Amino acid sequence: MKSNIVLIGFMGVGKSTIGKQLAETLTMDFLDTDILIEERMEMTIPEIFNKYGETHFRNLESELIHTLKVKNTILSAGGGMPCFGENLSKLKQIGMTVYLKISPDKLAERLWVVRKKRPLIAGLNSVKELTNFIESKLKLREKFYDQADKVMDINGKASCEILEDLINFVNNLK
Numbered sequence: 001m002k003s004n005i006v007l008i009g010f011m012g013v014g015k016s017t018i019g020k021q022l023a024e025t026l027t028m029d030f031l032d033t034d035i036l037i038e039e040r041m042e043m044t045i046p047e048i049f050n051k052y053g054e055t056h057f058r059n060l061e062s063e064l065i066h067t068l069k070v071k072n073t074i075l076s077a078g079g080g081m082p083c084f085g086e087n088l089s090k091l092k093q094i095g096m097t098v099y100l101k102i103s104p105d106k107l108a109e110r111l112w113v114v115r116k117k118r119p120l121i122a123g124l125n126s127v128k129e130l131t132n133f134i135e136s137k138l139k140l141r142e143k144f145y146d147q148a149d150k151v152m153d154i155n156g157k158a159s160c161e162i163l164e165d166l167i168n169f170v171n172n173l174k
């Protein structure tokens, strides 16, 4: 089996939180592509967007994913990463991809309070605006996300259930 699991999905779905828990439970390593980019650039994601713009950030994402060598790792991929260039096929080569899927309303609820740290949504002024943004972005992105090896609908699930589903998925791969 492939030795890595790659979590994909919209920002705010909980890839990093659940990814860390999964890694701990399965004694695997955990990596987050946003953090790797921040470390390489010695800048935060908002600083990178502000200084160089989104296109440059997407280039950094592609460069990272095409040079990353990992083993026994849960990798959380930035929300937009699978939707640009050849990144999705690269992510699929790295590991088994799992799309954590949740409704736009739930995403808006989660993202509203942390929006200032997310450059793509920092300037939105209401939950309604945020929900509209998520709906239209998801429409464009789901055709990529849906190509994951496993689509996991996490609507209405507690984090312990999501973790359990992921553990079962990983164990069934063996």
Ligand code: S3P
Binding pocket: 009, 010, 011, 012, 015, 034, 045, 077, 078, 079, 080, 081, 118, 119, 120
């Ligand atoms: C982005 C998602 C973020 C981060 C950047 C752009 C996106 O990652 O890469 O702000 O385009 O959806 P998370 O999904 O880890 O929040």
